[in-house]
Amino acid sequence: MAARLDKHILDNGMVVLGEPMDAVESVAFGFMLPAGASVTPEGFCGAPSVISDWIFRGAGDKSSRELGDALDGLGLHRAGSVGSAHLSLGAALEASNLSEALDLYADIMVRPSLQDEEFEPARQLAIDGVHSLDDDPRHKVMIKLREHFYPHPLGRSTIGDIAELESLSAEKARGIVKERFNLSQTIFAVAGKYDFDGVCRQLEGLFVRRRRKRQAPAGAVEVGSKGGPQGAGKYTHIDDDSAQVHIGLMTDAVRLVDADYYNARVAVSVLSGGMSARLFTEVREKRGLCYAIGARYHALKDAAGIMCYAGTTPEKAQETLDVITGEFNRLADGISDDELARAKVGLKSALILQSESSGSRAGAIGSDYYMLGRVRSLDEIKDAVEATSVDSVVGFLRNKRFEDFTVVTIGPKKVTTNT
Amino acid sequence: MEFKKKILDNGLRLIGEVNTSAKSAAIGFFVKTGSRDETSEINGVSHYLEHMLFKGTEKFSALEVNEAFDRTGAQFNAFTSEENTVFYAAVLPEYLDEVTKLWIELMRPALRDGDFDMEKNVIKEEIAMYKDMPSFDVMDRCRSLHFDGHACGHSVLGSEQSIDDLTAEQMRDYFARRYAPNNIVVACAGDFDWEKVCSIIEEPCGKWREQASARKLEDCAGSGKSARGEKASLAREHICLMSGGMSAQDDRRFAGSLLAAVIGDDVGSRFFWELVDKALAEAAAMQFAAMDGTGAFCSYIRCGSENVSQVMDIVRGVFKSVADNGVSEDELRKAKNKILSALVIKNELSMGRLVDLGFNWTYLEQYRTIEDDIEAIKAVTVDDVHAVIEQYNPGEFTQFSVGPGQSS
Numbered sequence: 144m145a146a147r148l149d150k151h152i153l154d155n156g157m158v159v160l161g162e163p164m165d166a167v168e169s170v171a172f173g174f175m176l177p178a179g180a181s182v183t184p185e186g187f188c189g190a191p192s193v194i195s196d197w198i199f200r201g202a203g204d205k206s207s208r209e210l211g212d213a214l215d216g217l218g219l220h221r222a223g224s225v226g227s228a229h230l231s232l233g234a235a236l237e238a239s240n241l242s243e244a245l246d247l248y249a250d251i252m253v254r255p256s257l258q259d260e261e262f263e264p265a266r267q268l269a270i271d272g273v274h275s276l277d278d279d280p281r282h283k284v285m286i287k288l289r290e291h292f293y294p295h296p297l298g299r300s301t302i303g304d305i306a307e308l309e310s311l312s313a314e315k316a317r318g319i320v321k322e323r324f325n326l327s328q329t330i331f332a333v334a335g336k337y338d339f340d341g342v343c344r345q346l347e348g349l350f351v352r353r354r355r356k357r358q359a360p361a362g363a364v365e366v367g368s369k370g371g372p373q374g375a376g377k378y379t380h381i382d383d384d385s386a387q388v389h390i391g392l393m394t395d396a397v398r399l400v401d402a403d404y405y406n407a408r409v410a411v412s413v414l415s416g417g418m419s420a421r422l423f424t425e426v427r428e429k430r431g432l433c434y435a436i437g438a439r440y441h442a443l444k445d446a447a448g449i450m451c452y453a454g455t456t457p458e459k460a461q462e463t464l465d466v467i468t469g470e471f472n473r474l475a476d477g478i479s480d481d482e483l484a485r486a487k488v489g490l491k492s493a494l495i496l497q498s499e500s501s502g503s504r505a506g507a508i509g510s511d512y513y514m515l516g517r518v519r520s521l522d523e524i525k526d527a528v529e530a531t532s533v534d535s536v537v538g539f540l541r542n543k544r545f546e547d548f549t550v551v552t553i554g555p556k557k558v559t560t561n562t
Numbered sequence: 563m564e565f566k567k568k569i570l571d572n573g574l575r576l577i578g579e580v581n582t583s584a585k586s587a588a589i590g591f592f593v594k595t596g597s598r599d600e601t602s603e604i605n606g607v608s609h610y611l612e613h614m615l616f617k618g619t620e621k622f623s624a625l626e627v628n629e630a631f632d633r634t635g636a637q638f639n640a641f642t643s644e645e646n647t648v649f650y651a652a653v654l655p656e657y658l659d660e661v662t663k664l665w666i667e668l669m670r671p672a673l674r675d676g677d678f679d680m681e682k683n684v685i686k687e688e689i690a691m692y693k694d695m696p697s698f699d700v701m702d703r704c705r706s707l708h709f710d711g712h713a714c715g716h717s718v719l720g721s722e723q724s725i726d727d728l729t730a731e732q733m734r735d736y737f738a739r740r741y742a743p744n745n746i747v748v749a750c751a752g753d754f755d756w757e758k759v760c761s762i763i764e765e766p767c768g769k770w771r772e773q774a775s776a777r778k779l780e781d782c783a784g785s786g787k788s789a790r791g792e793k794a795s796l797a798r799e800h801i802c803l804m805s806g807g808m809s810a811q812d813d814r815r816f817a818g819s820l821l822a823a824v825i826g827d828d829v830g831s832r833f834f835w836e837l838v839d840k841a842l843a844e845a846a847a848m849q850f851a852a853m854d855g856t857g858a859f860c861s862y863i864r865c866g867s868e869n870v871s872q873v874m875d876i877v878r879g880v881f882k883s884v885a886d887n888g889v890s891e892d893e894l895r896k897a898k899n900k901i902l903s904a905l906v907i908k909n910e911l912s913m914g915r916l917v918d919l920g921f922n923w924t925y926l927e928q929y930r931t932i933e934d935d936i937e938a939i940k941a942v943t944v945d946d947v948h949a950v951i952e953q954y955n956p957g958e959f960t961q962f963s964v965g966p967g968q969s970s
Contacts, residue, residue, distance in 0.1 A: 491635060
């Protein structure tokens with residue numbers, strides 16, 4: 144299955160990527176704007192989530208209501224998100240409506256109305272989102288974990304900070320849109336059923352001919368020292384009268400560009416790839432400590448980690464944490480041939496199963512391009528997974544022991560960490 | 563697409579939709595049993611039993627089962643609802659035979675005492691986990707209040723008490739009654755060899771003994787009661803509203819889904835423009851759930867305590883306006899477009915197709931192509947929606963809320 148990759152760079156620098164899929168009638172697209180949480184000016188944490196709402200409240204010659212009705216009329220399913228590096232805007236829809244959808248999204252990005260009276264509700268919803276996180280400790284613990292694990296500002300909350308949101312003005316937010324909605328650094332990805340030449344011509348018309356001025360690249364992110372926004376320690380506890388202690392734990396991992404990347408992915412799969420993987424077996428099956436337990440690889444461009452979540456009732460929290468860290472450390476003692484084989488087939492089939500979804504593929508090719516400056520084919524990834532061996536994975540694990548864990552807990556009881 | 567069907571002498575129904583352009587295949591065992599088939603003494607047993615199927619058979623331990631699945635790279639799991647327990651796997655086509663054999667084995671589990679005792683801990687952790695998710699908790703409690711006394715109000719998870727009290731013997735008895743071949747549909751979707759799959763299933767599953775497993779069906783209009791739970795540490799008010807609706811066997815179910823989208827789709831609906839766009843509530847969504855012999859409209863709304871009375875006034879206003887003036891052609895058109903594209907996108911995955919295929923057979927004993935569903939949605943008229951509103955006024959709802967203590 145040698146998939147085709149379409150690529151074109153517009154005159155303004157916007158990268159256009161596409162992966163055609165024969166078997167589908169849908170198309171998914173996404174614009175990755177360099178306006179994520181980590182590149183928001185200091186003191187305005189949460190601004191991207193306000194902006195991602197505000198820009199939909201009227202654009203081009205359409206009012207908020209007209210724009211919403213036009214998007215709904217196309218039956219598209221919005222798929223926007225705020226990440227560390229990007230504010231992503233996109234949708235999945237029936238292929239015949241793609242061209243009309245791109246017209247609307249160009250207006251949203253290039254000609255948003257950004258009216259004062261629409262700013263307040265957008266900001267209020269962002270503030271509400273932060274409040275709501277208190278009622279969702281499982282989600283909150285992972286947001287806090289990223290904040291504490293990644294060097295500031297890479298791990299900054301994508302949801303926001305109430306005090307900083309309260310100090311955000313419409314004027315300031317407009318300035319952020321102007322500075323960060325930089326088309327020359329935007330990646331556009333499309334997957335499914337589309338005509339690439341037609342898409343490129345349309346984007347050229349929407350983003351280049353209408354806007355002659357080429358924007359200067361926005362400033363790069365300055366990465367601070369490790370330890371989170373308040374220079375917090377490696378263990379943070381947030382007291383809450385929840386039924387469970389929600390445990391988030393994260394440790395360093397190699398980045399996507401690293402030679403050991405696939406060894407790391409296989410190692411994480413041995414740890415938590417399937418139901419026979421070590422964490423599920425040791426924590427849940429043998430000891431009955433948790434219902435939800437799992438670890439996964441998480442990567443930003445400039446840093447990466449293995450993040451783990453477990454939720455357990457207070458009296459079991461300490462044992463749960465100890466078993467988890469024990470399993471991380473035990474990996475370097477060796478893995479079996481059978482574990483390696485299961486990890487490989489798990490990674491490969493997940494890749495192929497995901498490749499049937501236009502939304503997944505659009506996201507994957509955009510993310511690859513941002514991380515690597517190119518898009519890996521499915522075959523390249525499969526071959527690289529296949530090329531790992533027990534020796535390569537164990538060698539990697541011994542070379543880079545999991546010694547430092549950043550731990551965050553939310554619940555009625557603290558745990559003791561060894562780090 | 564090619565539809566296939568075979569019914570074994572013991573009542574086990576095998577169905578399949580072959581799509582040779584798919585890169586994957588999916589198989590599911592749809593057992594028509596859930597919390598509504600329980601008594602209060604054994605509440606939670608369906609879901610607990612779903613967990614226990616993964617604990618192995620006379621031949622295999624739990625670890626061996628998990629390893630065997632993982633060797634196929636399968637994305638496999640199970641879920642339990644009020645009326646179904648579904649075991650499924652999506653795999654690359656070359657592994658379908660193997661996962662099919664595994665599921666067949668697991669459908670006749672050992673249900674060992676030791677595994678039962680250990681898994682009880684996991685079930686209780688799951689109950690605790692959902693207690694920390696008020697958006698889930700409020701819906702569960704609203705369902706109980708709405709179906710007041712009707713079996714559909716039984717909690718899927720059960721309570722800590724009912725799980726503590728449950729014995730392995732009670733579970734074995736429930737299993738023997740409910741996991742009968744005549745109460746199970748096996749469905750396949752994606753790229754697979756139908757004859758091969760049948761040959762794998764027929765011999766072992768043909769030995770399963772037929773049982774009387776009929777479910778008593780009674781419609782339920784809902785209690786219309788209102789109640790609130792408090793927890794001091796909650797930051798927001800979580801509100802759930804439920805009202806009666808059509809069953810899964812009722813052709814008006816498509817109009818029901820469209821009505822729910824007009825009133826409460828995530829974006830662009832009446833709730834969206836009246837509540838979310840104005841930042842009075844951060845979430846306000848309505849869904850329609852067609853069930854076996856009954857159905858319900860269900861809304862979830864989340865807002866700050868200070869906005870509760872204003873939000874509820876607006877919600878009542880939306881319901882009243884829909885009841886008095888109906889919905890517009892334009893609203894219906896947008897709702898159709900959204901539901902149609904969601905349907906197409908979902909069915910592009912073998913797993914998504916499997917779920918529709920299996921449930922259509924479970925509820926209707928009927929094969930419906932994607933095109934059948936598309937046509938049925940397109941054919942709904944404004945008058946059809948109005949007829950639904952007339953019979954099932956969403957303004958007559960049961961309400962359950964959870965939120966922080968109210969300051970007087």
